[in-house]
Amino acid sequence: MRDPNAPPIRLLMVEDNPGDARLVRALLAETGGFELSCAETMAEAQSWLAENAADAVLLDLSLPDSHGLETIDRMRGLAPMAPVVVFTGLADEDVGVAAVKRGCQDYLVKGVGDGQLISRTVLYAIERKTLEVERAQSADRMKKVLLQTVRAMSLTLEMRxxxxxxxxxxxxxxxxxxxxxxxxxxxxxxxxxxxxxxxxxxxxxxxxxxxxxxxxxxxxxxxxxxxxxxxxxxxxxxxxxxxxxxxxxxxxxxxxxxxxxxxxxxxxxxxxxxxxxxxxxxxxxxxxxxxxxxxxxxxxxxxxxxxxxxxxxxxxxxxxxxxxxxxxxxxxxxxxxxxx
CATH class of the missing domain: 1.10.3210.10 (Hypothetical protein af1432)
Structure with a gap:
């Protein structure tokens, strides 16, 4: 359960349909705990991210200036540390699998579920991204120790x-x-x-x-x-x-x-x-x-x-x-x- 005293989650929604954006805003207002910002294009999202940090991104795959799976790549380039949840009208399991393989944390279909589902999905995406970062940092530390050990072994032989x-x-x-x-x-x-x-x-x-x-x-x-x-x-x-x-x-x-x-x-x-x-x-x-x-x-x-x-x-x-x-x-x- 989310701490009610925790600061709101800064969620960036990149969605060109004003009706869908209003619906998500209303659903998340009922659950509470979110500070929602919206961008209708990838260019707007880039401008917003240049001045703000997002805890998570809710991303439509069909935008005026970006379409399909390449939209994911562009967003990950703009906000590499932010977890991304694809939010699209395509109820296609293959698209969901492809999105996750490209680095997204989850996949939501428009019109399916309520504010609680969106909230849980975003919170889970943040948790998954945090674990991914921690695993990567841990692996990096272990690799550095391993390479230091290798160098020590090399020097030991050369001294002999x-x-x-x-x-x-x-x-x-x-x-x-x-x-x-x-x-x-x-x-x-x-x-x-x-x-x-x-x-x-x-x-x-x-x-x-x-x-x-x-x-x-x-x-x-x-x-x-x-x-x-x-x-x-x-x-x-x-x-x-x-x-x-x-x-x-x-x-x-x-x-x-x-x-x-x-x-x-x-x-x-x-x-x-x-x-x-x-x-x-x-x-x-x-x-x-x-x-x-x-x-x-x-x-x-x-x-x-x-x-x-x-x-x-x-x-x-x-x-x-x-x-x-x-x-x-x-x-x-x-x-x-x-x-x-």
């Missing part, structure tokens, strides 16, 4: 292995630049960055001597080093990331022709993020210093991916990597902001 200090960050920055050039969404890029920042996490299970020893390793020792991809994936397998992070880690040494490890996957069996990560990883590794050799330089790194394009490495990832390096050079290894 000074020769690869910064390697994961540089790979992540190059991978994101490649993915962005490929036209990936910010959500997918965020996942790519997350996986790249801990793609070598499994090396925490490799003796530090194997990671820093100059010269070639024995086949047995190299086999232990190669296990890092599978081990890293196992470490994060139980974490409910909103991206396929475990697969990125497991597959970042897979190659298009099946010559990679640990599973010998080929082509489309390798997820797109891992294909991009493979290119970024090898370019950074070849162009940077390693305990068993000095840095070979960017020209050698690009020659590696170019000479094995389509066999070891994904052609689109290679082409986009070359484009990124041509535009930015090694400055691409610096920090890249995502959604900040």
């Amino acid at each position: 292995d000074p020769y690869t200090a910064g390697h994961q960050r540089r790979v992540a920055n190059l991978a994101v630049a490649i993915g962005r050039t490929m036209g990936w969404s910010e959500h997918t890029l965020e996942g790519l960055q997350t996986g790249a920042l801990i793609h070598d996490l499994g090396k925490i299970n490799v003796p530090s001597d194997f990671l820093s020893r100059p010269g070639r390793l024995s086949d047995a020792a190299f086999g232990v080093v190669k296990s890092h991809a599978a081990v890293g994936a196992e470490i994060v397998d139980g974490i409910d990331f909103p991206w396929p992070v475990a697969d990125m880690i497991r597959q970042h040494h897979e190659r298009m022709d099946g010559s990679g490890y640990p599973l010998g996957l080929t082509a489309e069996s390798i997820i797109p993020e891992a294909r991009v990560l493979a290119v970024a990883d090898v370019v950074e590794a070849i162009s940077s210093h390693r305990p068993y050799r000095p840095a070979l330089g960017m020209d050698v790194a690009l020659a590696e991916i170019r000479n094995h394009c389509g066999t070891r490495y994904d052609p689109e990832a290679v082409a986009c990597c070359e484009k990124v390096i041509a535009q930015e050079g090694e400055a691409v290894f610096g920090e890249i902001a995502l959604g900040q």
